[in-house]
Amino acid sequence: MQVTTTTAVSFLLSCYLWVVEPRDTTSTxxxxxxxxGSIWGPKQVCASGYAQKFSLKVEPYQGIWRDDTSLNGIRLYCSDGxxxxxxxxxxxxxxxxxxCKSGFLNSFSLRVSAREPINDNTAAENVKFKCTDGRELEGSGHAWGEYAAWSESCQEGGICGIQTKVDIVPRYNAVDPTGLENVRFFCCS
Structure with missing residues (x-):
């Protein structure tokens, strides 16, 4: 049997895709x-392990005559690197x-501004997490808006995935674009 380059590449690619199949999550x-209102982005999950760290993408205050978008993204740093x-x-x-000094991210609270019919809307402003070791971490977002109640906690393991809802319409195409509007995190055992 003659093996062509195309056959070999197809075989290796199918093996690779089988190995990196996303892991199952236990709760949201x-x-x-x-x-x-906006559309959910893709769900992303750590290949193995759990989220130990996070960082935020935040636009600084733009001044009274310019539009603000505030929180624009969240990154999770997994224990698998x-x-x-x-x-x-x-x-x-x-x-x-x-x-987290030890342990993993385990629950969260989101700081959000209320919708205003006249003022500059920004949606999500900041996020806080609780670690499995009991420590509480707050991001470096804005202090506008209010935090809601804490989410449930992961029952086993910790947070291993993320999915965000972001207004991605460019400033020049929208009357009042926001940034990150909502987020959900996923637990793995």
Whole structure:
């Protein structure tokens, strides 16, 4: 039997795809104050292990006459060395990483501004996490809006995945674009 390059590449690619199949999640963590309206980005999950650190993509205050988008993205740093995120807005810069001293991210609370019919809307402003060791971490987002109640906690293991809802319409195409509007995290055992 003659093996062609195409056959060999197809075989190797199918083996690779079989090995990196996403792992199953056991539950989804949500909070009640996220906005609805935008489309959910892709679900991303750590290949193995759990999220130990996070960082935020935040646009600084733009001044009274310019539009603000505030929180534009969340990255999770997994114990297996991978970095995962879902959809993100184009504005802002990434903050330094906040890390659990021991253990993993286990629950969260989202700081969100209310929708305003006249004022500049920004949606999500910041996020806090609780670690499995009891430590509480807060991101470096804005202090606008209010935090809602904490999500449920992962029953075993910790947070291993993320999915975000982000307004991705560019500023020049929208009357009042926001940034990150909602997020959900996934637990793995």
């Amino acid at each position: 963590l949500t909070v009640p104050n996220g906005w609805s 991978s970095i995962i995120s879902s959809a993100e807005g184009e504005y802002g810069t990434w903050s330094k990483e906040e890390s």
